[in-house]
Amino acid sequence: MLTWFPSPYPDELFYSVLCRYYLSSGIKEHNIVKRLLFGNRVGIKMATLYPNAAVHAVLSQLPEGVFDGHNVILHHTPFLYYARMYPQQEREALLDDLLQGRGKTPTHLWRTFPKGDYALRYCPLCVQEDTQIYGEPYYHVEHQIPLSSVCVRHRCRLKQIAVDNPRLALNNNFYPLGTVETAREPDMDVTPAELRVSELVWEYWKLPASISPPACNNLYQTLLNGGYMTIARQTGLNVDRAKLYAALCDYHGAETVAKGFGASITTSMMNRIKTWEQLLPDRYILIQTMLDLPTNTVFDPKPIRDKLREKIGRMAGQGGFHTLRQVAGKLHLKQYEVNAILRYYNMAPFWREEIPGKSQTARKGILRCTVDEEELEHIRQYSQEMGYHCAGSFALDCIRFVMEQASRE
């Protein structure tokens, strides 16, 4: 049983609390302190980004009621960032696993975690400020999430502690921030894109634990509204992936985009973004930053406007005697594109389809009207522009339209 354990500071990383325990224990040997903290589970990895059974191991050594496991996992590990895109029930199941000490890192996450020389990070100005307020510096949770590169509080670049073979070293040993060498001078040279990405990382982590992606996808809709739409004969309405990739590179720089997406945005990648099946938040955040979209809108259960649908809906509502060609012309689209859009929205065609010859057995009557040549030419031209193959079917549509209007009144 642990007789004393430090209280976490605001937003302090769980590993950081363990480091302060080590420091105050007065014991030099890391192994002995690990045994005090974890009992027979001394081999446990204690500095992973996604929390693991270490939290449960420590809390079970403390008298009951001293520490709330929920609080530790939600506020002192990046759990909520990594579990943010899960449906709420699944997130609760993940949390429950961790509280029971069964926590396993979801495989899609450990594949995306940085390897090699990635170590814990700090902000030089936070180090100064925390030392003034608390008497010692500590590691902040939000500084550790790899997509973030800037301290959102001080708007300076995060720095990494210097450790050889950091993954092994940090999991086996304690490196209290107060005892490692830290830079004093802040590096204020950060781009607005880097700052905004870091702010969104912070927001995704800080949203209430109950917030998950809603049924609608306002991020995807903003792409469609914002000029990233492409219409294909076969697959219908989609996001233009090449255009989006190029725009992201323009905004974030090619290196950042390659880190988040790889060499291109694949079809399945885009589908997972559209359906929220992409579980790591990084890609959403890179797109969201570029679109200048607030996090509230992304997680809002109320769908934003669908500009194309509204436009088509208005045209359909106006009625009149449009042909497909005329509708396409008005929308500056090709005819197959208009058909694809209607399929996408599950809308019925609202233009007059020319009925070829009607039924074979029906007897045909002839309607004749006399106009002067000049007017006839005018009518011919007009009907051609509207997509009719002859002036006669146009004239017939006009008559039907007038009669329909009259019967409606």
Ligand SMILES: [Zn+2]
């Ligand atoms: Zn800071």
